[in-house]
Amino acid sequence: MIHRILSVIMFVTLLILLSCNGDKPDTEAIEYILPDSGISIEGAWARPGRANGVTAVYLHVLNGSAKTDTLISLSSPAAGLTELHETFERGEGMMGxxxxEEPWFPGRSIVAMQPGGLHIMLMQLRTELLEGDQVEVNLNFAIAGEVTVTAPVREPVSR
Ligand SMILES: [Cu+2]
Incomplete structure (x- = not known):
């Protein structure tokens, strides 16, 4: 619990950065086609980050199967700790x-992870991540199994 509170406090600054810089969902205009079965990941990208710092990875999860799948675990060789995060309103206009709490991916649907919403949080970054670098993330689904995605590092696209 204390760990969680500390985490939230630690990330408030980043959060302000993530949610208040006027970013529009970056991949909104792209239409993804569901696969016939299984899970595929599209449109992955990561923000730059400092060594020992944190950054976020965004992507779309396309669940082509009829069944709801669940994310059991996440990892990245680039980070000491990798978590699926959601953004929520803390009150008084603050976001946290x-x-x-619900890492579920309904059947025959697409879940977007994008700025201001769901994202994969990379913490304890092992090295600095600069624009042009790539970062690997392993998503371990209950049904689909392990899916590895390579996300290019770039700044958000502002519209
Ligand atoms: Cu986060």
């Missing part, structure tokens, strides 16, 4: 983020 916390570990997502």
């Amino acid at each position: 983020m916390r570990e997502a």
